[in-house]
Amino acid sequence: MPQYLSTLDPDFETAFTALLSAKREDSPDVDEVVQAIIADVRARGDAALIELTARFDGLELTQDSLRISAQEIDEAATQVSSEDRAALELAAERIRAYHVRQLPENAMWTDPDGASLGWRWTPVQAAGLYVPGGTAAYPSSVLMNAVPAKAAGVERLAVTVPAPGGRLNPLVLLACRIAGVDEVYRVGGAQAIAALAYGTETIAPVDKITGPGNAWVAAAKRRVFGKVGIDMIAGPSEILVIADAQNDPDWIALDLLSQAEHDESAQAILITDDESFGRAVEQALEARLQGLMRRDIAAASWRDFGAVIIVRDMEEAAALSDRIAPEHLEICCAETEAVAAKVRHAGAIFLGPMTPEAAGDYISGPNHVLPTARSARFSSGLSVLDFLKRTTLSRLTPGALAALGPAAERLAQAEGLEAHGLALRARLDRLNGPEAG
Amino acid sequence: MPQYLSTLDPDFETAFTALLSAKREDSPDVDEVVQAIIADVRARGDAALIELTARFDGLELTQDSLRISAQEIDEAATQVSSEDRAALELAAERIRAYHVRQLPENAMWTDPDGASLGWRWTPVQAAGLYVPGGTAAYPSSVLMNAVPAKAAGVERLAVTVPAPGGRLNPLVLLACRIAGVDEVYRVGGAQAIAALAYGTETIAPVDKITGPGNAWVAAAKRRVFGKVGIDMIAGPSEILVIADAQNDPDWIALDLLSQAEHDESAQAILITDDESFGRAVEQALEARLQGLMRRDIAAASWRDFGAVIIVRDMEEAAALSDRIAPEHLEICCAETEAVAAKVRHAGAIFLGPMTPEAAGDYISGPNHVLPTARSARFSSGLSVLDFLKRTTLSRLTPGALAALGPAAERLAQAEGLEAHGLALRARLDRLNGPEAG
Numbered sequence: 060m061p062q063y064l065s066t067l068d069p070d071f072e073t074a075f076t077a078l079l080s081a082k083r084e085d086s087p088d089v090d091e092v093v094q095a096i097i098a099d100v101r102a103r104g105d106a107a108l109i110e111l112t113a114r115f116d117g118l119e120l121t122q123d124s125l126r127i128s129a130q131e132i133d134e135a136a137t138q139v140s141s142e143d144r145a146a147l148e149l150a151a152e153r154i155r156a157y158h159v160r161q162l163p164e165n166a167m168w169t170d171p172d173g174a175s176l177g178w179r180w181t182p183v184q185a186a187g188l189y190v191p192g193g194t195a196a197y198p199s200s201v202l203m204n205a206v207p208a209k210a211a212g213v214e215r216l217a218v219t220v221p222a223p224g225g226r227l228n229p230l231v232l233l234a235c236r237i238a239g240v241d242e243v244y245r246v247g248g249a250q251a252i253a254a255l256a257y258g259t260e261t262i263a264p265v266d267k268i269t270g271p272g273n274a275w276v277a278a279a280k281r282r283v284f285g286k287v288g289i290d291m292i293a294g295p296s297e298i299l300v301i302a303d304a305q306n307d308p309d310w311i312a313l314d315l316l317s318q319a320e321h322d323e324s325a326q327a328i329l330i331t332d333d334e335s336f337g338r339a340v341e342q343a344l345e346a347r348l349q350g351l352m353r354r355d356i357a358a359a360s361w362r363d364f365g366a367v368i369i370v371r372d373m374e375e376a377a378a379l380s381d382r383i384a385p386e387h388l389e390i391c392c393a394e395t396e397a398v399a400a401k402v403r404h405a406g407a408i409f410l411g412p413m414t415p416e417a418a419g420d421y422i423s424g425p426n427h428v429l430p431t432a433r434s435a436r437f438s439s440g441l442s443v444l445d446f447l448k449r450t451t452l453s454r455l456t457p458g459a460l461a462a463l464g465p466a467a468e469r470l471a472q473a474e475g476l477e478a479h480g481l482a483l484r485a486r487l488d489r490l491n492g493p494e495a496g
Numbered sequence: 497m498p499q500y501l502s503t504l505d506p507d508f509e510t511a512f513t514a515l516l517s518a519k520r521e522d523s524p525d526v527d528e529v530v531q532a533i534i535a536d537v538r539a540r541g542d543a544a545l546i547e548l549t550a551r552f553d554g555l556e557l558t559q560d561s562l563r564i565s566a567q568e569i570d571e572a573a574t575q576v577s578s579e580d581r582a583a584l585e586l587a588a589e590r591i592r593a594y595h596v597r598q599l600p601e602n603a604m605w606t607d608p609d610g611a612s613l614g615w616r617w618t619p620v621q622a623a624g625l626y627v628p629g630g631t632a633a634y635p636s637s638v639l640m641n642a643v644p645a646k647a648a649g650v651e652r653l654a655v656t657v658p659a660p661g662g663r664l665n666p667l668v669l670l671a672c673r674i675a676g677v678d679e680v681y682r683v684g685g686a687q688a689i690a691a692l693a694y695g696t697e698t699i700a701p702v703d704k705i706t707g708p709g710n711a712w713v714a715a716a717k718r719r720v721f722g723k724v725g726i727d728m729i730a731g732p733s734e735i736l737v738i739a740d741a742q743n744d745p746d747w748i749a750l751d752l753l754s755q756a757e758h759d760e761s762a763q764a765i766l767i768t769d770d771e772s773f774g775r776a777v778e779q780a781l782e783a784r785l786q787g788l789m790r791r792d793i794a795a796a797s798w799r800d801f802g803a804v805i806i807v808r809d810m811e812e813a814a815a816l817s818d819r820i821a822p823e824h825l826e827i828c829c830a831e832t833e834a835v836a837a838k839v840r841h842a843g844a845i846f847l848g849p850m851t852p853e854a855a856g857d858y859i860s861g862p863n864h865v866l867p868t869a870r871s872a873r874f875s876s877g878l879s880v881l882d883f884l885k886r887t888t889l890s891r892l893t894p895g896a897l898a899a900l901g902p903a904a905e906r907l908a909q910a911e912g913l914e915a916h917g918l919a920l921r922a923r924l925d926r927l928n929g930p931e932a933g
Contacts, residue, residue, distance in 0.1 A: 143910055146903035153900075157613055160605075166597060175847075176594055176861050181840045183874050197911050230910055266873040285729065288874030292722065307926075313919035320915045352914050399889070403618045410612075410891035413923060417916035418892060421904040424613050425888035436703040437620050437725030439886040449876040451862035452836070454847035455855060463590075466583035467858035473580055473667055474634050477789050478753035479854040485747055486850060 061341065061365030065334070066375055078366055079382060079433070083295055083324040086274045093249040093278040100253035105260045111250040116192075116223045120245065125261045127227070127243040132236055135229035143230060150422050151202050151237045157424030158210045161443045167452060173459035180447045182212035183288070185263070187255035188240070189270035189280075190231060192221035192247050198234035199420060203427050203441065204269050205238035211446035216240050217265060219255060221247020252279035256287045269445065271428075290445055291438060294431040295324035298416055299385035299405075301376045302340075303392040304333035306412060312344035314389055317417050319360035320353040326364040328383065330376045332392075337367040377401035384435040387416045406435045461490050498778065498802030502771070503812055515803055516819060516870070520732055520761040523711045530686040530715040537690035542697045548687040553629075553660045557682065562698045564664070564680040569673055572666035580667060587859050588639050588674045594861030595647045598880045604889060610896035614889045619649035620725070622700070623883060624692035625677070626707035626717075627668060629658035629684050635671035636857060640864050640878065641706050642675035648883035653677050654702060656692060658684020689716035693724045706882065708865075727882055728875060731868040732761035735853055736822035736842075738813045739777075740829035741770040743849060749781035751826055754854050756797035757790040763801040765820065767813045769829075774804040814838035821872040824853045843872045898927050 064074050099107040109120050136144075167177030188204045190196060201218070208216050218235050220227065222245040235243050244262055246254060252272075258264030267288035268280060280289045298318035302311050315327035331337045348358055370376045377398050380388060384404035391412045392398060399408050406429030409416050420427045428441035455463070464483045471479035501511050536544040546557050573581075604614030625641045627633060638655070645653050655672050657664065659682040672680050681699055683691060689709075695701030704725035705717060717726045735755035739748050752764035768774045785795055807813045814835050817825060821841035828849045829835060836845050843866030846853050857864045865878035892900070901920045908916035 142906055146906040146910075149900070149903045150907060156607070160603060161615075163600070168597075170593070170861075174860055178598075178862070184840070199907055199911065285869070285871070288871070307922075310919065310922055313915055313922055316915035317913065317919050320913060347915070347918070352912070357915065402887070403621070404885075405887050407888040407890070410889065413894050413897045414890055414892045415919040415923065417908060417913075417919040418897065418901060418904050419890055420916060421907045422900045423611055423890045423892065424607075425615070425890055429888075430885075432722070434722070434725070435885065435887070437885060440888060442886065444881070448841075448867075448872065448874060449879065450839070450842050450872070451844040451866075451877060452847065453844070453851055453856055453860045453862055455851045455860065457850050460850045460855065463586075463859045464855060466586045467855050469579055469583040470587060470636055470858045471854060473583075474636065475789070476754065476757060476854075478750055478757045478784070478794065479857060481784070482747065482750035482754050482852040482854040485744075485750055486852065489744075 061361055061367055063337070063367050063369070065369040066371055067369070075368075075379070075382070081364065083326060083364055086277070089275050089278050093275055093282060096249040097253040097279060097282055100250050100259065101257045108246050108250055108254055108259055111248070112246055115248055116221050118222055118225050118245070122261055125244055125246065127232065127245055132232045132243065135227065135232040136236060138229040139233050144233060147198060147202070147230070147234055147237055150199065151206055153422055153424040154202055154206045154426070155210055158207045158426070158443050162210070163444065163447070172462045173456040174463065175454040177452045178449050179452060180449050182214070183267045183446050183448065184213070185215040185217070185265040186213045186446060187265035187268045188216065188218045189251060189268060189272050189276055190218055190220040191272055191276070192223050196220065196228045196231050198228070198230040199427065200271060201231055201234035202238055205235065205240050207426065207441060207443045208269075208446045209239045211443040213446050215242070215265070217242040217244065217255065217262065219244045219246050219251035221245070221251070249275045249279035252276060252283055256283035267446065269441065290428070290441060291430060291434065293428070295326065296321045297326045297385050297431060298387040298389065299328045299330065299380055299383055300389040301330045301373065301380060301392060301398060302336070302389070303331060303373070304336040305393065306336070306391050308336065308339035308343040309347070310412060310415070311340045311391070312347055314415050314417070315340070315344060315361070315365070316347060316351065316357050317415070318387065319357040319365065320351065323356050323359040324364070325360045327361060328366045328368065328385075330368045330370055330379060332370050332372055332376070334369045337369060341367060373398045374401070380405065384433040386429045386431045386435065387419070389414070389416055404435045406430045406440050457490050460486055498798055498804055500774070500804050500806070502806040503808055504806070512805070512816070512819070518801065520763060520801055523714070526712050526715050530712055530719060533686040534690040534716060534719055537687050537696065538694045545683050545687055545691055545696055548685070549683055552685055553658050555659055555662050555682070559698055562681050562683065564669065564682055569669045569680065572664065572669040573673060575666040576670050581670065584635060584639070584667070584671055584674055587636065588643055590859055590861040591639055591643045591863070592647055595644045595863070595880050599647070600881065600884070609899045610893040611900065612891040615886050616889060617884045617886050619651070620704045620883050620885065621650070622652040622654070622702040623650045624702035624705040625653065625655045626688060626705065626709050626713055627655055627657040628709055628713070629660050633657065633665045633668050635665070635667040636864065637708060638668055638671035639675055642672065642677050644863065644878060644880045645706075645883045646676045648880040650883050652679070652702070654679040654681065654692065654699065656681045656683050656688035658682070658688070686712045686716035689713060689720060693720035704883065706878065727865070727878060728867060728871065730865070732763065733758045734763045734822050734868060735824040735826065736765045736767065736817055736820055737826040738767045738810065738817060738829060738835060739773070739826070740768060740810070741773040742830065743773070743828050745773065745776035745780040746784070747849060747852070748777045748828070749784055751852050751854070752777070752781060752798070752802070753784060753788065753794050754852070755824065756794040756802065757788065760793050760796040761801070762797045764798060765803045765805065765822075767805045767807055767816060769807050769809055769813070771806045774806060778804060810835050811838070817842065821870040823866045823868045823872065824856070826851070826853055841872045843867045843877050894927050897923055
């Protein structure tokens with residue numbers, strides 16, 4: 060049974076603060092192991108990858124079989140039903156249509172002083188995408204990472220996916236094909252991250268690594284950060300639903316469960332202005348829970364981290380939501396748009412009863428890789444910007460340098476950076492000298 | 497004496513690879529000390545800050561004197577000459593004018609299926625800016641961090657700056673005032689980062705921390721990352737100048753020196769298509785070096801990490817530049833624009849002989865906080881985007897859900913996420929049911 064909190068309770072603030080700061084995840088300390096794995100891959104390349112894959116994935120590889128061939132991907136694709144293929148293709152098309160709109164514009168202008176200023180965006184040249192193996196191998200996540208990378212213009216996109224015992228998910232391989240992934244390797248764990256960051260004989264190094272993974276993968280990403288770029292380190296998933304009594308309790312219950320079923324550490328919270336609606340959602344959730352395949356996971360998440368918060372009004376709901384800074388926020392109430400306009404910190408907002416988060420996870424178009432653990436206070440979901448970087452541009456005319464240079468020289472002197480000042484002074488003297496006219 | 501490389505040399509590739517991978521910085525391993533400092537500040541708040549400041553900065557503080565008062569800032573401002581003040585104000589104004597152009601637009605559109613999609617940018621609510629003490633206390637860096645934060649709409653901007661022995665740089669305090677900084681605290685080191693991330697009785701926690709610092713500060717930023725956002729961890733500064741023989745060797749020499757004087761680990765590289773021009777720059781540099789106040793630092797940088805690379809043509813220069821992925825790139829040649837158009841990986845490009853990097857460091861407008869150590873391959877300089885985050889928005893109509901829901905349901909089933917599928921199915925059944933019409 061989840062916690063019930065009410066803003067009318069005198070101890071609400073204490074209980075809410077405890078809910079916010081509840082530690083939901085205990086990451087094992089694998090940093091030393093990961094450090095050794097990375098060092099091994101750097102030192103021995105493919106040989107280390109092959110040995111580690113035999114040890115951790117029970118899979119014997121050779122240099123020739125590290126990479127999954129186009130033929131294998133073709134064969135995997137034939138195992139996917141035409142309906143599943145069509146669904147993947149529709150999802151990819153919609154994700155692409157959303158993300159190309161994020162492509163930022165270059166700019167260049169000349170200001171009144173004669174300084175031409177601007178910037179230019181260019182894609183990361185090579186990116187690596189980590190795809191987890193086993194039950195967490197989600198083809199939708201392949202699309203959510205690979206489609207924005209390709210939309211950004213990444214030339215070379217390499218995927219690593221572990222194949223425990225040789226098993227691969229045909230839908231994952233088909234998603235790679237549909238998204239335009241260039242290379243797929245059957246390696247996983249910290250060794251895959253090391254290979255992407257530093258390169259081996261078979262896997263050329265990339266410039267940026269994205270994608271979810273377990274504690275070993277996360278620790279490896281932290282370690283290689285700096286050598287390459289990485290995306291965020293995602294924590295367990297979360298949903299906050301703000302709903303009034305006009306909703307079907309069963310729908311809201313299912314939306315809460317679709318986060319709870321991800322992970323025992325996932326968190327599903329309902330905020331409502333009607334306590335009896337809150338109770339009705341809880342009952343509907345318990346009823347749905349019984350029949351779920353992933354019942355044990357969802358029940359543990361709901362029991363340990365679920366919450367129902369009763370508020371006086373939706374204004375209060377929006378304020379609490381900002382303190383939670385949820386990864387996913389569903390708003391289903393009479394004043395949906397007004398409440399949404401008040402919210403400042405959320406990874407994604409789903410508006411109205413016909414926009415279940417499950418639609419957003421797959422097909423709406425926005426990215427489902429979103430900031431967790433209250434990091435929506437300072438970070439954003441994955442986008443094409445994660446695969447682009449910006450170069451600033453400037454060009455001064457002699458007139459602009461004459462106008463601006465003396466102030467720059469003064470600041471350089473104030474900071475004790477003499478050569479900076481001289482670099483300006485040498486030019487200013489020329490401009491002011493006999494040759495200037 | 498710097499290295500000379502030529503692309504005509506048979507061993508060029510080996511020498512160039514060695515230059516690229518030269519380790520310029522040995523960071524002391526301070527992680528354990530930093531971990532203890534952070535734990536102490538979390539546990540004891542202001543008391544820990546006061547004790548650590550006495551120990552490391554030789555400065556006795558009380559809870560009342562942790563914060564630098566408005567009156568102290570006023571008094572510091574009176575110590576700054578009107579010329580320096582005018583230079584700071586001009587710089588702030590130009591940095592602001594550049595950065596407000598970076599403010600991204602919100603978007604919302606409805607696609608043919610009836611899905612309304614988009615995103616909204618909102619500022620980080622509270623940001624912290626670390627300003628180093630001592631000789632590295634650069635008022636220009638205060639502007640380069642604080643002005644974009646305020647342009648992004650950050651409500652609360654707190655600065656921490658160590659005051660060893662009580663000494664503070666009046667220009668730094670004035671820069672805080674000009675940039676609209678809301679709070680300034682006289683603490684530094686890992687303890688300042690801990691206070692910004694976790695809060696103490698006197699310093700409220702922030703959501704994002706930016707700004708340069710020494711090894712302790714960098715290690716602390718890595719540790720608090722996740723709890724708060726951080727900017728990049730900057731390495732030693734770099735400049736690459738691409739110049740032909742039409743340039744004044746003295747100007748180019750001074751531009752190289754204005755990086756070399758920053759730090760013994762800084763790196764200054766010249767690429768030219770004319771060896772005798774390369775020699776002339778070297779001679780000019782040696783001549784200028786003798787008179788510099790920071791001669792020892794600049795000489796060590798130039799000796800240990802400086803290089804002159806002779807290329808066949810400027811096409812080759814652009815290709816090498818992309819492999820270096822320099823923080824700062826100056827291009828001064830007959831085909832400046834054409835060469836610049838070929839470059840993909842650089843933090844900032846300075847075009848033409850009247851645009852010395854020193855102008856960009858202070859007054860041009862673009863940010864001087866830029867990616868170092870080849871990270872321009874995957875990251876960008878500081879911008880207003882570092883102080884904003886994006887929330888995605890979606891709203892499906894019943895028609896949109898009817899069109900898209902079945903594909904999402906199919907993908908949910910393929911991924912074994914039953915509740916996701918049911919959340920869609922419950923709604924689709926209603927739409928298809930007797931009430932649907």
